[in-house]
Amino acid sequence: MLEQTLELLRRNRIRLLKQAGQHQVVDGALLERMVNYAGLSPEDVVLEIGAGIGNLTSLIARRAKKVIAVERDRRFARVLRERVGHYKNVDIIIGDILKLRLPPFEKVVANLPYGISSEVTFKLMEQDFKMAVLMYQREFAERLIAKPGSDGYGRLTVMVYYRASVELLEEVDPSAFFPQPKVFSALVRLRPRRPPFKILDEGVFSDVVRALFQHRRQKVRNALYHSFHEVFTDLNLRKSERKQLIEKILPQDLLNQKVIELTPERIGEIANYLSEINP
Incomplete structure (x- = not known):
């Protein structure tokens, strides 16, 4: 050939x-x-x-x-x-x-x-x-x-x-x-295949995955803070308010985990938490 x-x-x-x-x-x-x-x-x-x-x-x-x-x-x-x-x-x-x-x-x-x-x-x-x-x-x-x-x-x-x-x-x-x-x-x-875990909003899930892996070596709280605008596109908050919102939405065990160590299922959990309050 x-x-x-x-x-x-x-x-x-x-x-x-x-x-x-x-x-x-x-x-x-x-x-x-x-x-x-x-x-x-x-x-x-x-x-x-x-x-x-x-x-x-x-x-x-x-x-x-x-x-x-x-x-x-x-x-x-x-x-x-x-x-x-x-x-x-x-x-x-x-x-x-x-x-x-x-x-x-x-x-x-x-x-x-x-x-x-x-x-x-x-x-x-x-x-x-x-x-x-x-x-x-x-x-x-x-x-x-x-x-x-x-x-x-x-x-x-x-x-x-x-x-x-x-x-x-x-x-x-x-x-x-x-x-x-x-x-x-x-x-x-x-x-x-059928998704192996439940996602409430696939658009939010996609945004969250992109936002998190822009800061893959950081903890979830810091990654979301630095990529806040990627997920909360319609929220115009001061920096201090961003931190408060993230801390309020997600449980501590997720906030403290490094992005690179999250399983896809755990990332799905984060996306579902955020879907419930994302305007």
């Missing part, structure tokens, strides 16, 4: 840009495993993000009912049409995945552009789908499954945990790509 990829790039005079995260998967066995991990069936409509020159697209097309292949780079889209245009079940969308209004789909299989991994993941968490098999930079994948108290634990961990179960499938060597990235990658499977 490497030789075929190089020939396609040469013939179409395409130079891949490492700084733009344009790394094509050239390991055929790995691509087969990605499709197998997704358990594709003839009933599935599959979204592929960053379809590139179609190394993965054609494999998905052979197993799925339909492929929605999104690619921003028009040079790649031209090659993509050349390679998979004969498949009647492939729709190619040229555009920025972060700006597109996505059509309905059941599954996602994608080698994500690493530079927008976070934004794409948050966007997917707002969609209705059954499963996603995604290629991430290994460090990013480790953040998805990080435990409270660890360096990788943060907003991403909590928000994805609330929406989906996360499974680290395998580590991927740089040699699986062309050009080879300087970092290892990882395949991850996301399965949307």
Whole structure:
């Protein structure tokens, strides 16, 4: 597959840009495993993000009912049409995945552009789908499954945990790509699920998670004080009044805990306390 990829790039005079995260998967066995991990069936409509020159697209097309292949780079889209245009079940969308209004789909299989991994993941968490098999930079994948108290634990961990179960499938060597990235990658499977704990207001929960992790090494009372405006957008209080309000709302055991040590469930408790008084 490497030789075929190089020939396609040469013939179409395409130079891949490492700084733009344009790394094509050239390991055929790995691509087969990605499709197998997704358990594709003839009933599935599959979204592929960053379809590139179609190394993965054609494999998905052979197993799925339909492929929605999104690619921003028009040079790649031209090659993509050349390679998979004969498949009647492939729709190619040229555009920025972060700006597109996505059509309905059941599954996602994608080698994500690493530079927008976070934004794409948050966007997917707002969609209705059954499963996603995604290629991430290994460090990013480790953040998805990080435990409270660890360096990788943060907003991403909590928000994805609330929406989906996360499974680290395998580590991927740089040699699986062309050009080879300087970092290892990882395949991850996301399965949307019912939230594992009750949240009164998901908007407040999202605001609280963002506010807390801006000060992840501080205690909850200090983190909320410093990011007060992120949660209480309509309250114009003096500094002393902010402190009093925070102390009044939350129990001491939560106020005294460091943000980085909070489980997602405990952060949910904080959000629910704040939801009850947030105007």
